[in-house]
Amino acid sequence: MSKRIDVNDLNVYYGDFLAVEGVNINIDAKSVTAFIGPSGCGKSTFLRTLNRMHEVLPGARVEGEVLLDGEDLYGSGVDPVTVRSQIGMVFQRPNPFPTMSIRDNVLAGVKLNNKRISKSDADALVEKSLSGANLWNEVKDRLDKPGSGLSGGQQQRLCIARAIAVSPQVILMDEPCSALDPISTLAIEDLIEELKTEYTVVIVTHNMQQAARVSDKTAFFNIAGTGKPGKLIEYNDTTAIFNNPAQKATEDYVSGRFG
Numbered sequence: 001m002s003k004r005i006d007v008n009d010l011n012v013y014y015g016d017f018l019a020v021e022g023v024n025i026n027i028d029a030k031s032v033t034a035f036i037g038p039s040g041c042g043k044s045t046f047l048r049t050l051n052r053m054h055e056v057l058p059g060a061r062v063e064g065e066v067l068l069d070g071e072d073l074y075g076s077g078v079d080p081v082t083v084r085s086q087i088g089m090v091f092q093r094p095n096p097f098p099t100m101s102i103r104d105n106v107l108a109g110v111k112l113n114n115k116r117i118s119k120s121d122a123d124a125l126v127e128k129s130l131s132g133a134n135l136w137n138e139v140k141d142r143l144d145k146p147g148s149g150l151s152g153g154q155q156q157r158l159c160i161a162r163a164i165a166v167s168p169q170v171i172l173m174d175e176p177c178s179a180l181d182p183i184s185t186l187a188i189e190d191l192i193e194e195l196k197t198e199y200t201v202v203i204v205t206h207n208m209q210q211a212a213r214v215s216d217k218t219a220f221f222n223i224a225g226t227g228k229p230g231k232l233i234e235y236n237d238t239t240a241i242f243n244n245p246a247q248k249a250t251e252d253y254v255s256g257r258f259g
């Protein structure tokens with residue numbers, strides 16, 4: 001099941017430094033939303049607050065609300081580990097567990113959540129997750145080989161399989177193609193298109209063609225200068241952001257005049 005995200009008045013701090021200020025955004029279920037903007041404007045920082053991943057850094061904290069279908073992820077008594085199982089994340093560099101087999105990589109998140117699972121259920125889940133990540137046909141004959149033996153693009157799809165194996169509601173992707181060649185990038189983009197039929201997908205990308213190709217909505221973030229907080233400047237349908245932006249800064253950025 002896929003859920004929506006509503007963010008209200010979110011500020012993100014690293015210690016005393018206000019990195020992102022005053023974000024309000026409503027992200028639809030079963031859609032792809034792209035975050036774009038120049039380096040340092042806080043895209044990754046903001047993305048990580050959507051599943052409380054920033055909390056692994058000491059001193060990183062938020063003010064404001066992030067609601068998953070109306071439930072505040074920062075409410076008292078909410079366990080960040082549970083949040084991260086509902087809202088998965090795929091990183092810039094593919095990070096499969098290198099010595100673990102392909103099969104065990106897919107099951108790693110499920111085991112982390114202390115779920116007991118029979119061999120036949122595990123086999124079915126491995127096939128379903130790898131198929132969902134468009135990787136099954138390439139690896140089905142070598143499931144017991146280490147994940148590190150795959151190509152970069154295959155490793156990234158393995159990470160996506162690992163993320164979807166825990167049945168998340170949302171998948172966050174932080175520049176998932178930046179370490180990949182163009183063919184592998186297209187494979188991931190095709191996969192994102194398929195994933196949105198079941199999940200809410202949010203992707204940070206520096207590649208504007210990619211944002212235009214894969215996303216339904218685009219959020220443009222910007223920063224007024226070094227040491228200033230990043231802000232959400234404009235959020236709209238992707239076609240509007242690229243063809244008819246309301247803000248001059250958005251237009252300058254998407255037309256390549258800065259950033």
Ligand SMILES: Nc1ncnc2c1ncn2[C@@H]1O[C@H](COP(=O)(O)OP(=O)(O)OP(=O)(O)O)[C@@H](O)[C@H]1O
Nearest residue numbers: 014019037038039040041042043044045046057230
């Ligand atoms: N761990 C950290 N500790 C302190 N400040 C940080 C940390 N991570 C990021 N920042 C700062 O927060 C601001 C936003 O950084 P962030 O990485 O989120 O931007 P970004 O838009 O994702 O950039 P890029 O496109 O280059 O990846 C920057 O000023 C950055 O220096």
